[in-house]
Amino acid sequence: MTDRIWTDEQLSAFLDGELTPQEMEALSQDLEADAALAGRMEKLGTANAVYRDAIGGIDNAPLKASLKAAMDTPPTAQVIAFKPRSISAFVMEHRAIAASLLCAAAVWGVTSATSTDSQSDLLAPGPDGLIVASSPLHQMLEVAATGEVSKVGNAAAVPRLTFAADDGAFCRQFDVTTEDGSSAAIACREDGVWRTQVVAYQLAKPLGEFQTASAARAPALEAFLDAHMPGAPLNAEQEAMLLQRKWAPSQR
Amino acid sequence: MALVPQLRRFAYALTRHADDADDLVQATMERVLSRPMPDDVELVKWMFRVSRNIWFDDLRSRKVRRDAAKEIAADVMLDASTEERVAAQAMLRRAQEGIDALPQEQREVLAMVAIAGMAYREAAETLSIPIGTVMSRLARARAALAAHLEAVS
Structure with a gap:
């Protein structure tokens, strides 16, 4: 566990590289130390990856x-x-x-x-x-x-x-x-x-x-x-x- | 021509229907060529912005509302076993349902950032909303998708 509290907004912004360098660093450290936090991050990251895969499915559809x-x-x-x-x-x-x-x-x-x-x-x-x-x-x-x-x-x-x-x-x-x-x-x-x-x-x-x-x-x-x-x-x-x-x- | 697939993915993320996506791609290309482009923006980003505006301002209202996204067969995991492929297809199908269930506001922000690769600032400017709103819509969209996937796994 870590003392800092991270919100879904921040975890999501981490996926997009939109936190400040200091926040990116701090969150990276906390993810290594906090299994629950890492688990939440994994869920959001998986959702993002599956989303991209689902949208990418259009590549297989024939052009109109x-x-x-x-x-x-x-x-x-x-x-x-x-x-x-x-x-x-x-x-x-x-x-x-x-x-x-x-x-x-x-x-x-x-x-x-x-x-x-x-x-x-x-x-x-x-x-x-x-x-x-x-x-x-x-x-x-x-x-x-x-x-x-x-x-x-x-x-x-x-x-x-x-x-x-x-x-x-x-x-x-x-x-x-x-x-x-x-x-x-x-x-x-x-x-x-x-x-x-x-x-x-x-x-x-x-x-x-x-x-x-x-x-x-x-x-x-x-x-x-x-x-x-x-x-x-x-x-x-x-x-x-x-x-x-x-x-x-x-x-x- | 590499940008056409990119634009198509973005259009599909917005419209959730292959047919509508291709109409949007075509309309976007026509519009991009017929209107002046600001000189402080990348062409590809401009294209996504135009595409988004066409969809929300014009095309969407003319399309019959569809209940669910037409299923796109994702050609995934060709090397995997049948069971794994079935599982992956099921996951993608659930993801499509989850995406369709997102509110329009979350869906468009997600498309802009996760598909078009826009920075939060660019998405905020395009939508005329604060960056904090972009951030929170994205988080809610991803959390909702995660919850949807979790519920069925």
């Missing part, structure tokens, strides 16, 4: 036909636009359920494949497409030359194109490749912040078998470039100078 049909549709490059600069038709392309599902799967694939404790999700920017400054993707956009491959978690990211948009902002098209598929995106830099403008995903088909065909050829990206890239992309020399100036506009 409508969901399966949507997920079995052959993948094609799909599109999410985060902050369209103009209300364009491309934003609403591919809004069929099947497309949405595949698109979501691709987003998640990229996200889960590249997330680590220290990294922000690569292509899961906020509603306005913000790529946070601490993310490896931001770093890649800031310093990598076109064609230069950066390893970002389990993904490979590479800029494909740098150009000045119609509003003067500099933008880059880049690819991100993981085992789950590839994606091509365009992000633009405003006030030192990169914001994703449009992303196209190409899910590997079938899952696991990598396909290089390209999200980069997605109509949405072409449409964005048509609408917002008034001239030719920067050549290697212009881009190198721009990177050297840390994206400051030319003084000339």
Whole structure:
């Protein structure tokens, strides 16, 4: 027996690792010393484990036909636009359920494949497409030359194109490749912040078998470039100078 | 695609019916893509949150109330003896009954924490309730399940 009294709330929180480190330690000690307490903990722990097993039973149930049909549709490059600069038709392309599902799967694939404790999700920017400054993707956009491959978690990211948009902002098209598929995106830099403008995903088909065909050829990206890239992309020399100036506009 | 099974488990924990769970998965995916996502939240957590909201705000009211969860055959203990498998199946069946008997409030918190892996703080924010309430609902849910399992073993 121990002097301390532990409630079911605390025992349950122990299972979830939600007690303070001091409480976790104290309860661990008491569990070793107090058989009755350990017995209660075992009951709650077993209930939790059986609960998870019972819920996990859904894994064995066949997918509902409508969901399966949507997920079995052959993948094609799909599109999410985060902050369209103009209300364009491309934003609403591919809004069929099947497309949405595949698109979501691709987003998640990229996200889960590249997330680590220290990294922000690569292509899961906020509603306005913000790529946070601490993310490896931001770093890649800031310093990598076109064609230069950066390893970002389990993904490979590479800029494909740098150009000045119609509003003067500099933008880059880049690819991100993981085992789950590839994606091509365009992000633009405003006030030192990169914001994703449009992303196209190409899910590997079938899952696991990598396909290089390209999200980069997605109509949405072409449409964005048509609408917002008034001239030719920067050549290697212009881009190198721009990177050297840390994206400051030319003084000339 | 690994997140689809995860979402499906969560949906099943909420809906308690395979068919409804798949409808919820589909609705969630559609909604996630059609609405902006806050930039301070993980996509997977956001997905669970959206799923929960769809179920409680929308889908649930349209579903015919079902008396009990449709039994899902859990493919457990393939290496075990027939007796052990029968016992395990019986245990799972009792667990399903126990889960169905939980009040909705406890069931959703349990799904959020034990299935979706949300921290107490995240569950509290999602439900707009204090963390202490999350803690106590979880404890009551687990205690009720434990009591249910004990009663039949």
